[in-house]
Amino acid sequence: MSSAPAPSARRPGAAVPAAVWVDGALVPDGHPAVHALDHGLVVGDGVFETCKVVDGRPFALTLHLRRLERSAAGLGLAAPEEDVVRAAVREVLAALGPAAASARLRITATSGPGPLGSERVPGAGTLVVAAAPLSPWPAGARAVTVPWTRNERSAVAGLKTTSYAENVVALARARERGASEALLANTRGQLCEGTGSNVVVAVGDELLTPPLASGCLAGTSRLLLLRWAAQEGLPVREADLPYEELGRAPEVLLTSSTRDVQPLAAVDDRPLTTSALGRAAVELFARRAAQDDDPQP
Template sequence: MDVTIWADGRLRTPDEPVLTAVDHGVTVGDGVFETCAVHHGVAFALTRHLARLEASARGMGLPALPLDDVRAGVRAVLAAAGERAGRLRITVTGGPGPLGTQRDAPHEQRPVVVVVAGPAAAAEVARAVRVPWVRNERSPLAGLKTTSYGENVVALARAREHGADEALLADTRGRLCEGTGSNVFVETAGEMLTPALETGALAGITRELVLLWGREAGLPVREARPDELPWEVLDDVAAGRAHLALTGSVRHVTPVVRLDDVDVTPGPLSQEARRVFLERLPQDLDP
């Protein structure tokens, strides 16, 4: 396994245990994480990712993050991994705890930080399928990047079964929400729109930068109004009346070329947004 691991203040080998069997991140998914792309040994947009990691931890009710430890782990892992690193994952678990969902008292909690770097390959296009499950925009975890990823595992497995690399989900009100590990942009009526965060979509770092850098480049890109992108807009994509693109930390901006069992055409705005993003990225690795 070509990964570099840091935990508890030092580098670890891939087969070395780093978590106890009663870690709350293992027993009940009580933890948060971030994934960054790595370019020339630098974790892209690390400041934004750490800010979101802190926000997720607060939303989960975890103790204040030991950011000095996190940054030390990032430095150590990237230095050891060198040019092999294409992605970086920072995980903070609730630490050792009861076997049930209850936590220890705040003064007894000992969060665990694990930082891992490994290779990554970014595809130029994406293939997606619609799945029957939904995001619960009223969940206490809505908008948080937590280690409770079981729903995403099941949905992505469905996508893989159908030859796709991403699954698309609606929210409980029938609005387009997001993918299992990506945000969605729909190119329609001369604009490029991404679902509102009130659908339960994650506030993706790449999504944020596409909105920012796209506007600076003069692209008609914006967050949709809450009910502006119903689930049925994907029928327009399948029929060729609209276009679709996915964004994420490692995939960057990838136009969708197949939806369910239909080949679809990448939109001109989606392709231009990809070009703008890849042009801006090396100019500012921590925007």
């Protein structure tokens, strides 16, 4: 087992350093370990996954690795070898030590060092696996609407690429307004997703989530909620929704790897309720995730 490398002071505010692995070896947190002209850094030419880690075990790692492959294929990148990624994950979580009881794991694969423009040169990619402690989301999470849209016809729609600057801007707007997520429409004015989450809205006696054709990411948590709800007869399904639904729905929930199923307390300062159905969705996810931490695709 590898021991954690010495931490550095590069992550201000971090009580426990991240464990970081780059292209075959653990490196000290904050240590410069990626080529300055990595195309992932220069133009965002890369893909990534974020998993939650519970009691030292990554949740739904297989689903995340399959999506990493799909994202890489969508960019025309070779996905990293699965065995290598899984071994790196084990090494990183061992290095994180007791902090792996509740952590966030990030797997990033880029096209590797490249030119200063958008053209990609063939070559070895860069693989980074990192984990850091994860604090639970506080209760009473709020979201806001934003004026920017997701482009469901984009070349990278539905791919989890490292080009996340749009999400950074939208999330910063949410933070300015005291919220923890921003919810986006697509170019057709339909509800799409959050900057790092899928969205579920109560309409009548059902919970509805936008279909993948909306341009949203195929969230692993969204998939599991839909699957487990169908198996247990809970009315949760995909449906197109106008963005304006956020202004009238009594209940809105988010799904993501770090949130699981998270009821929102408000959208744009409009208070929301959590119904028995919403609570059942939260309970269903928690129960089924505890029974199987690596659901298969």
